[in-house]
Amino acid sequence: MDRRRFADWSLKVGIGAAIASAIPGVLTLRGKARSAATKAVEPGDRLVFALGQNAGQPVTRGGFSQNEAVLAYPEGKSDNHENLVLVAKLDPAELGPPLDMTGTAEGVVAYSAICTHLGCTVRFSEEPMDAAPFPHIHCPCHSALFDPRHGGVVMGGPAPRPLPQLPVRLNDKGEVVVSGPFTSPVGVKA
Amino acid sequence: MSIGGWVTGRLGLDRLRAKYLGKPFPVHSTFFLGEIALFCFVVLVGTGMYLALFYEPSAASITGGAGPMPLAYASIVAIDATPFGALVRRMHHWAAQLMIASIVLHLMRIYFTASYKKPREVNWILGLVLLGATIGASFAGYLLPYDQFSVTATAIGYGIARSVPWVGPALADYGFAGAFPSPSSVPRFFAYHVVWAPLALSGLIALHLVILLKQKHTEPAAARAVRAPADAHLIEGVPLWPQQASLMAVLMLVVIAVTAVLSAFLPVHPSAFYGPPQPITPEVKPDWYLLWVYGALRLIPGGLSFRFLGATIGSEAIGAMLVPGILALAIVLVPWLDRGTSSLYYAESPTASPRRLAFGLAVVTLFLALSLAGFGAELGLGVPVLWVITLAAPLLVWWGSYLLAGGRRGAGA
Numbered sequence: 001m002d003r004r005r006f007a008d009w010s011l012k013v014g015i016g017a018a019i020a021s022a023i024p025g026v027l028t029l030r031g032k033a034r035s036a037a038t039k040a041v042e043p044g045d046r047l048v049f050a051l052g053q054n055a056g057q058p059v060t061r062g063g064f065s066q067n068e069a070v071l072a073y074p075e076g077k078s079d080n081h082e083n084l085v086l087v088a089k090l091d092p093a094e095l096g097p098p099l100d101m102t103g104t105a106e107g108v109v110a111y112s113a114i115c116t117h118l119g120c121t122v123r124f125s126e127e128p129m130d131a132a133p134f135p136h137i138h139c140p141c142h143s144a145l146f147d148p149r150h151g152g153v154v155m156g157g158p159a160p161r162p163l164p165q166l167p168v169r170l171n172d173k174g175e176v177v178v179s180g181p182f183t184s185p186v187g188v189k190a
Numbered sequence: 191m192s193i194g195g196w197v198t199g200r201l202g203l204d205r206l207r208a209k210y211l212g213k214p215f216p217v218h219s220t221f222f223l224g225e226i227a228l229f230c231f232v233v234l235v236g237t238g239m240y241l242a243l244f245y246e247p248s249a250a251s252i253t254g255g256a257g258p259m260p261l262a263y264a265s266i267v268a269i270d271a272t273p274f275g276a277l278v279r280r281m282h283h284w285a286a287q288l289m290i291a292s293i294v295l296h297l298m299r300i301y302f303t304a305s306y307k308k309p310r311e312v313n314w315i316l317g318l319v320l321l322g323a324t325i326g327a328s329f330a331g332y333l334l335p336y337d338q339f340s341v342t343a344t345a346i347g348y349g350i351a352r353s354v355p356w357v358g359p360a361l362a363d364y365g366f367a368g369a370f371p372s373p374s375s376v377p378r379f380f381a382y383h384v385v386w387a388p389l390a391l392s393g394l395i396a397l398h399l400v401i402l403l404k405q406k407h408t409e410p411a412a413a414r415a416v417r418a419p420a421d422a423h424l425i426e427g428v429p430l431w432p433q434q435a436s437l438m439a440v441l442m443l444v445v446i447a448v449t450a451v452l453s454a455f456l457p458v459h460p461s462a463f464y465g466p467p468q469p470i471t472p473e474v475k476p477d478w479y480l481l482w483v484y485g486a487l488r489l490i491p492g493g494l495s496f497r498f499l500g501a502t503i504g505s506e507a508i509g510a511m512l513v514p515g516i517l518a519l520a521i522v523l524v525p526w527l528d529r530g531t532s533s534l535y536y537a538e539s540p541t542a543s544p545r546r547l548a549f550g551l552a553v554v555t556l557f558l559a560l561s562l563a564g565f566g567a568e569l570g571l572g573v574p575v576l577w578v579i580t581l582a583a584p585l586l587v588w589w590g591s592y593l594l595a596g597g598r599r600g601a602g603a
Contacts, residue, residue: 030360031368031378050469071469081371084469113469117492117506118349120342121471140473141346142488143567156573159492160504188349188506 041083041166045074045178047110050084059087061106061174066091067135069124069148071113074178082186085166086113087176088124088148090135098151100183103167108176110166111152114187115139117159122146137163151183161189207431214427215434216409218537220303222441223296228395229445230289235388237282244269247380249336249373259466262336262376266461280453286328287458288449290479293321301550303537305408307530313401314525318518320394325479327387333379337464342474344379345370350510355501371467408537422535475564482556485563486513489576517553544597552588559583 001009047059050071054063059072069088077083092107099109113121120141136155137146144159146152152163167180198204215221246265251258269275297317300306306314333344348370351362367374406425413426428434464472476484487509495504503512528546540547562569563576571579 029367030363031366031372031374081369081469118346118353118487118510120346121469123470140471141342142484144492154492157492158487158490158505158509160495160506161492188352189504 039077039080039083041074041077041085041178041182043178043180045077046171047072047085047087047168047176047178048075050078058173058175060176061108061170064089066107067126069137071121072110072176082112082114084113084121085110086122086124086137087168088135088137090149094134094149096150098153098162099149100151100165100167100180103165103169103179103183105168105170105176108168108170109148110168110176110178111137111146111148111163112166112182112186115141115144115159116161116163116188117142117144117157119188122163124148211429211431213403213430213434214425215430216407216413216425216427217437218410220299221407222437223292223299225438225441226292226445227289227296229442230285230292230449231391231395232442233285233446233449234282234289237278237285238384238388240278241269241275241282242384244275245334245380247334247377249371249376260336260376262334263461263466266335266337270460270462277450277453280456280458281449283458284449284452284456285445286324286331287477288445290321290324290328293317293324294479297321298550298554301524302540302547303408303411304528304530304534304543304546305537306525307528307534308525309405309533310408311525313398313405315522316394316398316401318522320391320398322518323387323391323394327383327391328477330379330382330387333375334383335459335461336376336467337461338467338472339459339464339474340461341371341467342471343476344375350506353504353506354511355498355503355507358507409535411536411539414536423533425535478561481564482558482560483510483514485560485566485576485580486510488566489560489563489573489580491573517556520553541595544592544595547595548588548592548597551591552584555587556580556584 049055049057049059049063050073056075058075059070064070064087066089069086072085072087073083074085087108087110090107090109092104095101095104095107095109103109111122115122117139118141120139122137122139122144124135124137126135135148137148137152138144139157139159142158144157145155146159146163147155151165154160154162161184164182164184164186166178166182168176169179171177244265246261248261250261252261252264266279269279300314300317329344329347333340344366348362348366351365352358354361363369366372367378407427409425409427414422417424417426428437475481487506490505490509490513492505494508495502497503528543559576559580563580566573566576
């Protein structure tokens with residue numbers, strides 16, 4: 001090997017090594033993984049109000065009336081935005097498939113409040129509108145429309161998937177308690 | 191010997207002066223749009239340097255007068271609490287809006303006068319990259335006040351990034367430093383907005399201008415009539431010093447004055463009004479330059495999706511990636527769809543090519559129709575009606591402008 005070829009190879013190997021050494025640094029750009037600080041929802045968690053003067057207090061059967069909904073977190077797990085759920089109280093006679101009926105109690109149903117379209121927080125409305133002449137869930141961002149009586153299925157707008165249902169039950173104090181995992185992945189799916 | 195003469199002698203400024211200060215600049219009122227964008231960038235850098243002295247890039251919660259709030263939000267409220275701070279922050283916002291507006295008008299001027307033709311294809315691409323980088327810089331800046339509006343807008347951006355086929359989740363996590371909203375996102379976006387974006391924009395602007403100087407500006411179409419064809423490569427205009435420089439100085443002062451007056455009377459992005467971030471989502475619409483993406487997202491029904499090479503292309507990816515991607519690709523490819531055979535020296539008349547005029551107006555109409563779709567609820571128009579408008583209006587405009595510009599006659603002859 002002559003000197004010119006040696007210098008040429010040294011340069012190429014040097015550049016390659018410099019690039020390779022940067023890879024671990026680039027991988028840290030991903031940000032921190034969800035750690036112990038951000039816990040996922042688990043069966044047995046009590047749901048507590050996310051907002052308002054009752055924030056942090058348990059959501060109870062008597063805490064809201066029929067055709068009303070509140071935003072809630074599993075107790076102590078409000079750091080994880082994906083835990084935000086919408087708890088609605090509906091007429092039990094109107095509930096039907098594909099809703100998981102075992103995950104409802106006295107008309108109380110819970111859904112992920114993260115829109116499956118682009119992740120905005122959905123809203124509940126009891127006022128009928130043309131596209132949904134019944135209590136419905138809609139997203140203020142791009143007008144996705146969901147049916148809370150039937151498992152959160154898409155009734156209109158751009159959402160690609162139903163809202164994930166969070167099965168709940170009532171404990172002996174009338175508090176809303178999680179009874180199972182979300183029925184599908186929360187938020188925007190790739 | 192004077193100080194000026196000493197410096198001139200040491201740095202050889204005489205040769206520089208002889209070579210560059212006499213550069214001719216053709217004058218036309220539409221040739222200043224790019225300069226306006228440049229001066230907006232100068233205003234942005236100036237006001238941004240001031241704001242960075244006070245802004246605190248942290249989502250950590252502090253206890254303010256009205257309860258816990260993120261540090262970044264509190265620092266913005268503190269900036270707004272001083273009269274000068276509020277003015278500078280508004281000027282920063284207004285200059286960003288004006289910069290994008292002038293880039294879009296500049297782009298339209300280049301398109302409709304065919305100035306993208308050989309040999310200016312490279313600067314056409316660079317200009318489009320500059321537009322994209324400016325919108326990217328604005329998007330990164332959007333999060334920084336960390337009010338409810340900012341967080342909602344950025345969360346939608348995170349959702350869009352996640353919806354990208356194949357690489358979405360990794361792209362979103364690398365770009366936003368973990369699942370948004372995460373505490374790492376604010377320092378990350380601060381770095382994007384105050385270091386990476388201004389550096390990239392400065393470099394791209396410098397390259398854009400060097401290429402312009404090298405290739406020379408197009409002359410107004412009228413110049414062709416008074417010049418022998420053999421002299422087409424020559425260029426007439428006012429010299430850089432002092433005429434063009436004075437015009438630029440006046441224009442720069444006008445840009446500063448306009449942003450100051452707008453900022454004095456029209457509030458923009460009032461963070462304290464939006465309040466600190468909450469779990470609920472407010473009714474938000476993006477800024478005017480992204481309304482068309484917003485409209486497209488509302489128009490694409492959730493059931494519309496297809497599988498391609500193992501990835502599911504869903505409604506959100508169609509609305510926020512596929513539709514804008516196809517439009518962007520069509521605009522990027524313009525110099526190759528409408529190729530010039532010889533080098534272009536004179537700007538063409540917008541009506542010289544009915545096909546170019548019709549295509550340009552149709553694309554502009556499509557952007558406007560998609561933006562209109564963003565206001566469907568306010569206008570009482572349903573999604574089917576908006577679909578008809580979005581598809582029919584560009585076709586009608588294409589057909590009408592093609593005929594009016596004499597397209598049929600040209601084809602028949």
